[in-house]
Amino acid sequence: MTSLPVPRRPRSWPRVAAVVAVIAAITAVTVTPALGGIRVDLGAIARNWHYGAHHLAQMAQLDFSILPRTAKPLLETLEMAVVGAAVAAALALPLSLWAARPTNPGPSRRAVRAVLNVVRSVPDLVYATLLVAMVGVGALPGVLTLVLFDLGVVVKLVSEAIDSADSSYMEAGHAAGGTQTQINRLTAAPQAWPAYGSQVLYSLELNVRISAVLGLVGAGGIGRLIDEVRGFYRYGALAVIILEILVVVIAIEVASNVLRKRLR
Amino acid sequence: MTERLATAPGAAQAASGPWPLRLSDVTVRYPNGTVALRNVSLSVAPGEMVSVVGLSGSGKSTLIRTLNGLVPVTSGHVEVGPYAVDELRGRRLRQLRGSVGMIFQGFNLADRTSVYNNVLVGRFSHTPTWRTLLGLVGHDDRDVVMAALDSVGMLEKVWGRAGALSGGQKQRVAIARALSQEPRVMLADEPVASLDPPTAHAVMSDLRRINSERGLTVLVNLHLMDLARQYTTRMIGLRGGELVYDGPAAPADDAVFEEIYGRPIQARDTLERSS
Numbered sequence: 001m002t003s004l005p006v007p008r009r010p011r012s013w014p015r016v017a018a019v020v021a022v023i024a025a026i027t028a029v030t031v032t033p034a035l036g037g038i039r040v041d042l043g044a045i046a047r048n049w050h051y052g053a054h055h056l057a058q059m060a061q062l063d064f065s066i067l068p069r070t071a072k073p074l075l076e077t078l079e080m081a082v083v084g085a086a087v088a089a090a091l092a093l094p095l096s097l098w099a100a101r102p103t104n105p106g107p108s109r110r111a112v113r114a115v116l117n118v119v120r121s122v123p124d125l126v127y128a129t130l131l132v133a134m135v136g137v138g139a140l141p142g143v144l145t146l147v148l149f150d151l152g153v154v155v156k157l158v159s160e161a162i163d164s165a166d167s168s169y170m171e172a173g174h175a176a177g178g179t180q181t182q183i184n185r186l187t188a189a190p191q192a193w194p195a196y197g198s199q200v201l202y203s204l205e206l207n208v209r210i211s212a213v214l215g216l217v218g219a220g221g222i223g224r225l226i227d228e229v230r231g232f233y234r235y236g237a238l239a240v241i242i243l244e245i246l247v248v249v250i251a252i253e254v255a256s257n258v259l260r261k262r263l264r
Numbered sequence: 265m266t267e268r269l270a271t272a273p274g275a276a277q278a279a280s281g282p283w284p285l286r287l288s289d290v291t292v293r294y295p296n297g298t299v300a301l302r303n304v305s306l307s308v309a310p311g312e313m314v315s316v317v318g319l320s321g322s323g324k325s326t327l328i329r330t331l332n333g334l335v336p337v338t339s340g341h342v343e344v345g346p347y348a349v350d351e352l353r354g355r356r357l358r359q360l361r362g363s364v365g366m367i368f369q370g371f372n373l374a375d376r377t378s379v380y381n382n383v384l385v386g387r388f389s390h391t392p393t394w395r396t397l398l399g400l401v402g403h404d405d406r407d408v409v410m411a412a413l414d415s416v417g418m419l420e421k422v423w424g425r426a427g428a429l430s431g432g433q434k435q436r437v438a439i440a441r442a443l444s445q446e447p448r449v450m451l452a453d454e455p456v457a458s459l460d461p462p463t464a465h466a467v468m469s470d471l472r473r474i475n476s477e478r479g480l481t482v483l484v485n486l487h488l489m490d491l492a493r494q495y496t497t498r499m500i501g502l503r504g505g506e507l508v509y510d511g512p513a514a515p516a517d518d519a520v521f522e523e524i525y526g527r528p529i530q531a532r533d534t535l536e537r538s539s
Contacts, residue, residue, distance in 0.1 A: 169382075172372035172438070175332055176445055177362035177389030182396040186381050186388075187374035194376070 055235055062243075063236030070225060070241055077221035078248065080139050080214075081207035084146025089200040091147070092154040093189070096196065099155055100162035102170055103188045104180070113159075120152030124210055128219040139220035142211055149210065150203040154196075161195035162188070194263045201256035208252055212245050282310040282481040283345030283363070283448040285331060290340035292326050292505075300326035302505040303340075308498075313475040313482045315492040315513055318502035319525055324485040327502065328451050331483070332364045333357050345448055362389025365442030365480075369454035371434040375427030379418065379437050382426045383409045386444030412440040416470060432463035439470055450474055452484040456491065461535050468495045489521050490534040 030037045097103040098112045127148050131141035169191070173183035215223020222241060229237040285308040292301040301323045308314050316324045329335035330342050333349050342349040347360045365386070373382045387405045388396065395402075413419045416436040421429065426437060435455060442450060452471060456464035472495050475482045486492045492499050492513050499516055501509030501524035509516075509524050518529050525533070 168368070168370050168372040169374040171334065172366070172368065172441065173385050173388065175334060175361055175364075175366040176385050176441070177358040177360070178385060178396075179358065179388070179393045181393050182388045182391070183385075185397050185399075186385060187377060190377035190381070191374050 058233075058235035059239035061236045062240050063234060064240055066225075066229065066234070066237035066240050070222065070244055073215070073222040073225050074244055074248065076139055077208065077211045077215075077223075077245075080142045080146060080211045080221055081204060081252075084143045084207050084211070085150055085200060085204040087143070088147045088150030088154060088203060089196075092151055092158065092200070093196060095151065095155045096158035096162065096192065097184045097188060099159035102165075102167035103162055103184045106180075116152060116155050119148055120156065122148075124149045125213070125217060128214045128217045132218045137218040137220075142214045142219035142221055145214060145219060146207050146211060150207065153206070154199045154203050157199045158192060158196050162192050165191065165195075167191075197263045198260050201260055205249065205252055205256060208245070208249050281448070282479050284308060284310045284343075285449065285481060285483065286341075286343040287327075287330065288341040288343075290327075290330060290342060291338050292323075292330060292335060293338045300335075300505050301330070301337075304502075304505075304507045305340075306500060306507060306510060308481060308483065310481055311475070311479050312498060313472065313496050314484070314498045314500060315496035316483060316485045316500045316502060317487065317489070317492050317509075317521070317524055319487060322502040323505040324487075324502055325453050326505075328366075328453050328483060328485055331449070331451060332361050332366060358389055362445055363447055364449045364451060365445050365447035366451040366453070367435065367438045367442050367455050369457045371431070371438045371458075373426040373434055373437060373441075375425070377426060378422070379413070379424055379426050379429070380409065380422050382437055383413060383422075383441045383444050386412070386441040389445065408444050408446065409440075412444040413437070415443060416440045431459050432466060435459065435463075435467050436470070439467070439474075443474070447480065449481045449483070452482070454485050454487065456535075457487065464491070464535060471495065488533060488535045489516075489518075489529070490536060492516070 029035050031040045033039045095112060095116070099109060099116060101109065104112070124145055127145040128141060131144050135141050135144070167188075169187050170183060173187060178186075211219075211221045211223070212226065213223050215221045215225065216227050218224070222245065226238065226241055229241065285306075287304055287306050290301055290304045291299065293299050304323075304327065316327060318324050326335050330337050331344055331349065333342075333352060337350050340350070344360060344364060347356075349357075349360060352360055374385075384401065384405065387401075387408065391402075391405065410419060410422065413422055416439050418433060418436045418440060421433065421437075426434065429437065450471070455471065456467050459467060468491055471482055471484060474480050482496075484496065486496075493516060496513045499509065499511060499513035500507065501520070503524055503526050509520060511520075521533065522529055
């Protein structure tokens, strides 16, 4: 075991140092107001923390008397989440195939992507506010908001998964004289299925969190109740509602993790 | 649960006679400037079994893909049966492709779906798009698929996932996919380069059987000398995109291959010695 002619290991630390320096510099600029950065005043935490601590202390005194009133809005939130995710899933499958290069080599892909970029760049609370104005207070504007939000997320992630996946089977489909639609239906859709299913489950998880907030602008669900108890400074009741949402979110995550494992 | 089918009409043999192939002064220049084929002319009679031999990068894959229009020619003419391939677009191009089966080095199966769906791909050109979209499969198509799978000994796996098969099984399914087109011509692009020697021989035998029993015109790309000699009757040599040999395969000696390869013969040029 004498000296093997092992080539010298290339040095990597100069690159690592350069990357760290760049990240540090960018961070420094972004927190320096003189250079156009944001103001981050850590001293404010020390000066003000006791106000927040007071609220936290109030929240620690859980007020379970709110529980009976939460059942219905919480169920509504869940229903909104499921319906929103289901409608978005139905629309997202063809849209994902149209938005990915292997499954749509033509120019219409750019149009689909452009529209989805617009859909995705509008914040969900803006959708909710506009839709409440258009279709009235209730669960419907909430569901529509969730559908638009989910479409943006699911189509982007699934189409990117299709873009980066191996698509050699496409060549066989073309060589057999298939149209792009035939190839997509019979082979590309099943190939995209795990990515698609996984993202739809993820959108369901997101929906529960988002729909909890949508009530603040009148779009149904538990959010309206959150707004109300906050308005009356009932922090103990607020804590109970948050715990309930936490339980629901965890339950959905556990369920979707189980389902996701079966997708492979 | 093997379902034996009575001989499905039209499935066991090609719809009708094989087609001739002709390339006239074909040049292919890729958008990046690479010239993959340079003034290649050749013609193949109906029912011939021809190998195209050359090193990787010699233009074999490009040549075979000009025949079904997967690669458009820059100049020259390509005729396959009654079709002038270089003039085809859209529906007519798909019609031609429906009559030309093709198998690939990497099998090109959709791994996550069933063997059945993968072979059904071969029926695309015989099926209106709306029927495929709705998932409607006619009895005839189903019978053709089952007969094609049976002819390569893969009928048992019809409902299994394509991704769960071994390499040799995948290539058999790919052959069944091509056969279910009921083609007049069979193209094979390095069909055994990803397979171990016994499986490689089995797949080459399948191709030879397709040629002799169904009488299909077969064009197969190979980089191994012994397979070309053993399984094909005529051999075309490509070097740097130019045709450098066109003659009988069996008597081609090492000197001929050294001329095609442009270098001395090495152990990896044959299946037996390289394995």
